[in-house]
Amino acid sequence: MAARPSRRRTPDVFPLPRKPVPQGSPLGVAREIRRPGPLPDGRPGERLPSPFDCKGIPMTSPNHSILAVAHYHEPLAFWRRRGGWFTDSEEHHERFFTAETVEKLAALGVTTVVWPGYKGLGLQFERPELERLKPFRKLLDRAGIELGVYLQCGSYYAETFYEENPQARDWTALDYWGKPHVYSEFYRCYWRHRPCLTHRAFSEYVAHAAQTLIKDYGATYFNCDNNAQMPCYTPHFRQAFVKFLKDKYQTHTTEGLATFVRRYGHPNVDNVVLPNGSPRRPLESLHALPDPGLQDWVEFRCRLVAGNVQIITAAAKQANPNVRLCYNLAYDYGEFHQLVWATEPEFVAPHADFLFSEDGNQPRVTSDGRLISQVHTAKHVRAMGRRANLYPPHATADQSSHDAMALWMMEMAVHNQGDFGCLYANDFDLPDDDPRPATLRFVRKHEDVFTDNTTVSQIAVLRSRHSSAINWLEATEGRLLAQQALYEAGLQWDNVLESLDGLDRYRLLILPDTVSVPNACVKRIADYVRGGGRVLAVGAALSCDEWGCRRAKSAAMSLFAERDSAYGLSEAKTYAGAVLAAWLGLEGQAAGRLFAFPRLAHPSPLRWDPDASRAPVINFEHHAMPLNGEAFLAAVRDALQAPPLVETVCGNSNARVIPALLRSLHDRSISLHVLNYRPQEKVASLRVRLNLAELRAVSGAQVLLPDSDRLQPVAVAREGDATVLTLPPFRHYTGVLFGE
Numbered sequence: 001m002a003a004r005p006s007r008r009r010t011p012d013v014f015p016l017p018r019k020p021v022p023q024g025s026p027l028g029v030a031r032e033i034r035r036p037g038p039l040p041d042g043r044p045g046e047r048l049p050s051p052f053d054c055k056g057i058p059m060t061s062p063n064h065s066i067l068a069v070a071h072y073h074e075p076l077a078f079w080r081r082r083g084g085w086f087t088d089s090e091e092h093h094e095r096f097f098t099a100e101t102v103e104k105l106a107a108l109g110v111t112t113v114v115w116p117g118y119k120g121l122g123l124q125f126e127r128p129e130l131e132r133l134k135p136f137r138k139l140l141d142r143a144g145i146e147l148g149v150y151l152q153c154g155s156y157y158a159e160t161f162y163e164e165n166p167q168a169r170d171w172t173a174l175d176y177w178g179k180p181h182v183y184s185e186f187y188r189c190y191w192r193h194r195p196c197l198t199h200r201a202f203s204e205y206v207a208h209a210a211q212t213l214i215k216d217y218g219a220t221y222f223n224c225d226n227n228a229q230m231p232c233y234t235p236h237f238r239q240a241f242v243k244f245l246k247d248k249y250q251t252h253t254t255e256g257l258a259t260f261v262r263r264y265g266h267p268n269v270d271n272v273v274l275p276n277g278s279p280r281r282p283l284e285s286l287h288a289l290p291d292p293g294l295q296d297w298v299e300f301r302c303r304l305v306a307g308n309v310q311i312i313t314a315a316a317k318q319a320n321p322n323v324r325l326c327y328n329l330a331y332d333y334g335e336f337h338q339l340v341w342a343t344e345p346e347f348v349a350p351h352a353d354f355l356f357s358e359d360g361n362q363p364r365v366t367s368d369g370r371l372i373s374q375v376h377t378a379k380h381v382r383a384m385g386r387r388a389n390l391y392p393p394h395a396t397a398d399q400s401s402h403d404a405m406a407l408w409m410m411e412m413a414v415h416n417q418g419d420f421g422c423l424y425a426n427d428f429d430l431p432d433d434d435p436r437p438a439t440l441r442f443v444r445k446h447e448d449v450f451t452d453n454t455t456v457s458q459i460a461v462l463r464s465r466h467s468s469a470i471n472w473l474e475a476t477e478g479r480l481l482a483q484q485a486l487y488e489a490g491l492q493w494d495n496v497l498e499s500l501d502g503l504d505r506y507r508l509l510i511l512p513d514t515v516s517v518p519n520a521c522v523k524r525i526a527d528y529v530r531g532g533g534r535v536l537a538v539g540a541a542l543s544c545d546e547w548g549c550r551r552a553k554s555a556a557m558s559l560f561a562e563r564d565s566a567y568g569l570s571e572a573k574t575y576a577g578a579v580l581a582a583w584l585g586l587e588g589q590a591a592g593r594l595f596a597f598p599r600l601a602h603p604s605p606l607r608w609d610p611d612a613s614r615a616p617v618i619n620f621e622h623h624a625m626p627l628n629g630e631a632f633l634a635a636v637r638d639a640l641q642a643p644p645l646v647e648t649v650c651g652n653s654n655a656r657v658i659p660a661l662l663r664s665l666h667d668r669s670i671s672l673h674v675l676n677y678r679p680q681e682k683v684a685s686l687r688v689r690l691n692l693a694e695l696r697a698v699s700g701a702q703v704l705l706p707d708s709d710r711l712q713p714v715a716v717a718r719e720g721d722a723t724v725l726t727l728p729p730f731r732h733y734t735g736v737l738f739g740e
Contacts, residue, residue, distance in 0.1 A: 065451060066444050067354075068111045069389070070424040072096045073150035073223060075116040075129045081157075081191065097136045104428040106143040109440040113140065114223045117149025118209040120156040120192065122164035133217040148221030149213050153206055153312060153327070154228045155183050155192045171199040173232040176276045181230040196232045197304040198240035200311070207315035214319040223356070223389075224312065224327045229301040229342040231276075231283065238274055244300045245269050263292045263547065284340050284615040287473040287608040292547065298469060301342030306351065313351045326354035326389050332377040333359045334619030338469045346465050346497060349384040354419065357381075360620045362393040363411045364404060365656055365677050372620045373677075374408075376483055378415040380463055382455070383495040389421030397431050403679040403732065406435040406706070410733035413443045414660050414673045418450040442706045448664070449671055449704075449737065456661035456670060456692070458645055459486065459493035459636070460506040464514035464521075466498065470548040471515040473608060476618050478513025478539050481600040481626040486510075488625060489633050490659050492645045500524045508534045508640050511541035513599060518546035526584040529593050536639040537580050538632070539599035551583055595639040600626040643691040643722075646672070651685040654678060659688065670695060672736040679732045686727040686734075695723040695738060703728060704735035711737070 076093045079085040086092045095101060096115075105113065115136065116129055137147045158180070162169055173181040173196040183192035195202040213219040250256030251269050261267050275297050277283040289295045309327055316323045329343040337343045345355055361374045374390050381388040390412065393404040412420050423436060430436065443450055461483055467475035486493045493510075496503055498521045503509065509528065511517075522542060529535055544550050576596035581587060586594065603624050606616055626632060637644070646659040656677035663670055670692065676683050696718070702711035705728070714736065717724045727734055 066111060066418040066420070066440075066447050067387070067389075068109055068420045068423045068440055069114055069148070070105050070108070070110045070112075070428065071114045071223075071422050072426055073114045073116055075119050075121070075126065077121055077125075077129070077160075078119055081159075082189070097132050099139050101428065102136075102139040102143050102145065105145055105424075108424060108428060108430065108437050109444070110145055110424065112146040112148045112221050114148040114150055114221070117213050117219065117222070118151050118206070120152035121160045122157070123209055123212065124164050125160050130213070130217060133219075137218050146221055147217070147219050148223060149217070149219040151206065151210055151213070151222045151224045151312070151325075152226060153224045153308060154226035155189075155194050158191055158193045161193075165205070168195075168202070168205075170236075171195045171202045173230045173237070174234050175231065176233050178233070181232070183226070194228065194230045196234060196237050197229050197308050198232075198237050203308045203311040204315075206308075207312045210312055210316040211319045214316060214323060220320065220323050222316065222323065222325045224309070224325055224352075225356075227305050227309065227327055227329055227341075227343060227348070229304045229308075231274075231301070233274060233276070240304075241274065241297065241300050242270055242272060244303075245272060245296060248296070280613060281610065282613060282615075284336070285610075285612055286339060287336065287606075287616055289339070289470050289472070290548065295470060295548065298338050298342065299344075302338055302344035302347055305342050306344070306347035309348050309351045324353040326356050327352045328356035328358065328389075330356075330358040332357045332361065332374075332380075334617040334622065335615055336472045339472070340615055344465065344469075345380070346384060349381075349386050352386065354389050355381050355384070355386050356389040356421070358391060361623070362391070362404065363407050363675070363677060364393070370624050371484070371488055371656055371677055372623050373487065374411060375415050375487060376480065378412075379483075379493075379495045382415075382417070383463065383497055387417050387419040389419060390416070391422055392420075395430075395434070395436075400680065402433065402435045406439050406732045407675065407677065407679050409436065409439045409443070410706070411675055413450045414662070414675065414733075417453070418443055418447065439706055446704060446735075448666060449662070449735070452665050453662040453671075454665060455492070455494050456645065456663050457492040457494045458507045458640060458642070459491060459510060460496040460503060460508070461486070461493050461510045461512060462498070462500075462514050462517075463495045464498055464511075464517055466516045466518060466546045466548075467514040470544070471513075473606060473616070473618075474513050474515055474540065477602055477606065477622070478600055480618065480623060481602060481629075482510060482512035482538060482632070484623060484625055485600075485629045485632055486636070487658060488656075490644065490646055490648055490657075491633075491636065492661055500528070503528050503533070504531065506533070507642060508536060508636070510636070511535065511537045513539035514541045515539075516544040516546060516548045517542050522584065526586055529584065529586055529590050532593075534593045534595070534639050534641075535580070535584075536595045536597060536636060537576070538597045542580065542583055595635060597632055597635045598628070600632060601628050603627055645691055647689040647691070648674070649687040649689075650683060652681055652683055654681055655683050657683060657686060661692075670738050672738075674727070674730075674734050676730065676732055682729055682731045683727075683734075684729050686730075688725055688727060688736075689719065690723040690725075691721070692723065693721070696721060698723065698738045700739065701725060702737045702739075704737065705730060706733060707731075 076090060079089055115133065118126060140147050156168065173194045175181055181194035183189035183194065197203065210222060246269055249260040251260050257267055260269060272293060275283055275294050289298055313325055316325060327348055329345050329348060330341065331337040331343050331345050349355060357377050361372055363373045365371050377390065378388050392408050395401055395405055409420060463479060464475060498518060500521060509525065525535060577594050580594050580596055581591035606618055606622065608616060645661060648657055648659055650657050658675050658677065660673045661670060662673065674686065698716060701714050701716050703714045704711065714725050714727065
């Protein structure tokens with residue numbers, strides 16, 4: 001038996017959190033770290049940036065341009081090792097690097113391709129495949145198409161990578177039984193291992209791969225895949241976790257150690273046990289994070305993923321500041337992604353140009369009448385200042401598939417600022433009636449309308465990061481139910497994060513079962529209400545702090561002889577409002593702007609089974625209107641105490657039309673956009689009433705229709721202070737531009 005390669009120690013625990021270098025320091029943001037010895041592929045050592053260097057490099061503006069990506073990102077070795085591909089695999093693969101393929105891509109309106117880059121087999125192994133990019137890039141340059149490549153950020157091929165990098169055996173994440181974590185816990189890709197991101201050397205390896213793809217092959221766009229930190233039980237990981245706890249709580253100080261004791265009940269930070277489950281009850285099957293060890297462990301893993309992203313982004317931007325990176329977090333598929341994959345998009349977004357979320361939420365109405373939409377994800381990503389790359393529906397040659405694709409494209413144009421992500425994948429021979437090229441031409445023709453905009457909304461919905469982790473089931477179900485009701489009612493809403501940036505532009509803040517909210521956020525909410533804002537708390541909103549601990553009993557308890565645990569569970573709105581006011585420290589007129597509503601009821605709620613071994617999933621099958629949705633919407637209107645910005649009356653009783661308002665950042669003009677989620681039924685007529693004061697002086701408007709080359713004038717009428725117009729027939733989408 002061959003001798004096992006030596007286990008050379010890698011000198012790098014990634015220190016999280018780490019204090020950034022003060023401004024004005026001679027180190028500054030330009031500080032760099034030199035790796036000892038050669039880089040992993042044997043090239044002479046190069047300087048790589050510290051993980052905080054990318055703080056000084058701006059990410060691409062979300063109001064960029066139309067993004068239409070064509071994907072063929074797997075190398076030949078992947079297709080062969082996975083099995084079940086073509087018998088003429090090499091010839092089939094070669095066809096994607098030809099001038100004929102580039103001509104097809106240009107005809108389809110592609111702006112960017114994602115082609116095979118670094119897959120995790122090892123840079124030396126993959127060099128011959130990468131050489132195909134050099135002549136291919138010349139073909140793309142002549143066609144005006146950007147070269148993007150795939151970048152594997154979270155796994156490597158055990159059969160080739162260790163041969164090329166024997167030291168990487170020390171980087172591999174081990175499960176509780178000491179076995180390498182594989183790419184998938186099912187039957188797929190058992191030959192791919194997952195890294196432990198406490199080893200900075202892994203992140204530097206991928207960062208070097210990114211720089212190689214930029215410098216040697218001219219890549220300017222990256223699809224960064226498989227970002228995750230699986231539960232790891234190596235001594236190296238545990239050492240890093242203990243250091244994280246010491247840094248987070250500052251246990252070297254008297255005050256910091258006291259805080260740790262308040263959290264854990266003892267001062268023995270060095271003895272903290274890593275969370276673990278059993279084969280019958282794995283950790284991934286949990287629906288919440290009830291104790292501080294779980295909460296900190298999940299946060300640490302999420303910050304490791306963000307640290308990996310920081311290092312890769314900094315290296316790529318150092319090689320070319322104009323490079324754009326899209327990180328796949330797969331976070332809105334429906335799993336408890338912070339626990340299962342350690343992906344927290346709010347940690348990653350500051351270091352990414354785009355976020356990728358693999359899900360099955362493509363827009364449609366199901367056979368049982370439920371409206372599915374990717375708007376939930378698009379609005380969250382917009383709140384983070386980014387655009388999302390999302391999967392389109394599966395394309396076939398039938399009319400229903402064409403309708404679904406056209407609807408998806410227009411939903412992405414309206415709500416995702418013209419980012420079409422993976423518009424084409426692996427097959428570029430489209431039937432003549434495929435709607436993608438024509439729809440893309442329409443959106444590009446009106447690019448300034450769809451990309452250079454902000455929303456016009458009355459309502460902010462808090463997407464609480466702490467609640468989504470500590471109370472995943474309650475917070476996720478409550479948020480989806482509330483947002484579903486608002487969207488289907490045509491109310492204009494946005495997501496806001498716990499920082500509550502820009503909150504003052506909204507009339508109403510809704511807290512949909514945001515159970516665990518930081519004290520600083522609660523204080524900001526109180527200031528918002530004192531300034532005239534209004535709050536509708538749903539379910540158990542605000543009942544716990546950022547540690548998941550129940551807030552102290554309020555002064556209101558003696559008035560109602562009730563307990564905090566009853567809050568949010570009944571129709572006792574007066575009582576709930578008094579509790580809410582006490583938590584926020586509000587009284588008088590300010591307290592009168594607080595409203596409460598009981599927990600939203602799902603028609604088929606997810607019931608957590610402690611004996612189940614599968615991870616719970618709240619995916620598109622769980623998207624639904626709440627059973628008490630009408631009462632909730634009545635409570636929203638009562639809390640708003642103002643007419644909705646948009647009201648629609650459709651001539652089709654079965655139509656599902658949803659309006660959206662956007663404002664141009666160029667000239668501040670308003671535009672209206674309407675999607676029909678049942679495109680198989682053409683909307684014969686649609687009467688729209690707009691309650692915006694700034695439209696009262698508008699005397700004309702023009703209609704956008706995808707199947708028309710010209711803008712069509714539409715009459716504008718007045719009904720009191722409202723602007724009223726009737727739109728012509730449309731199938732998937734229509735828009736209105738207001739102006740003279």
